[in-house]
Amino acid sequence: MPPCSPPARAARHWIAVASAEHARLGRDHRPAGFMQVCHGRGAPLRRLAAGDAVAYYAPSKRFGARDRLQAFVSVGTVAAAEPYQADMGGGFLPWRRDVHYADAQEVPIAALMDDLDFTRDRRGWGYKLRFGLFEIGAADMRRIADAMQARLPIADPC
Numbered sequence: 001m002p003p004c005s006p007p008a009r010a011a012r013h014w015i016a017v018a019s020a021e022h023a024r025l026g027r028d029h030r031p032a033g034f035m036q037v038c039h040g041r042g043a044p045l046r047r048l049a050a051g052d053a054v055a056y057y058a059p060s061k062r063f064g065a066r067d068r069l070q071a072f073v074s075v076g077t078v079a080a081a082e083p084y085q086a087d088m089g090g091g092f093l094p095w096r097r098d099v100h101y102a103d104a105q106e107v108p109i110a111a112l113m114d115d116l117d118f119t120r121d122r123r124g125w126g127y128k129l130r131f132g133l134f135e136i137g138a139a140d141m142r143r144i145a146d147a148m149q150a151r152l153p154i155a156d157p158c
Contacts (some may be wrong), residue, residue: 039095
């Protein structure tokens with residue numbers, strides 16, 4: 001077997017946090033899906049690169065509501081385009097990044113809690129969600145994608 005030669009920048013894996021309503025709007029947008037995090041800030045999106053995998057976790061069904069969902073609702077890979085601003089009206093110009101979303105089934109996080117590295121600390125794992133976007137390992141992304149019955153190109157690290 002030839003020695004492992006990783007790409008110039010290995011793909012990274014991310015959890016983005018938004019209400020299911022907002023995550024689905026990005027997933028279902030045509031002609032291309034997009035992601036938007038941290039109330040439309042651009043800096044977090046510049047941490048991602050083309051080919052990175054991203055899964056959206058939705059604590060609630062609707063933004064600002066107390067209707068718990070606590071599920072992964074979409075998963076995909078970041079497109080090559082750079083972040084851009086979109087005019088939402090009323091002077092709101094959030095930053096977005098295009099994403100190629102996979103066909104996937106939504107899955108409650110409760111079904112994965114015992115299997116994910118980032119939820120090992122049962123008392124403090126939710127703190128990471130407050131950041132709106134955080135990095136996870138390839139093994140966690142593979143478990144999430146598998147549970148969602150999604151096909152993503154997730155390479156094993158060398």
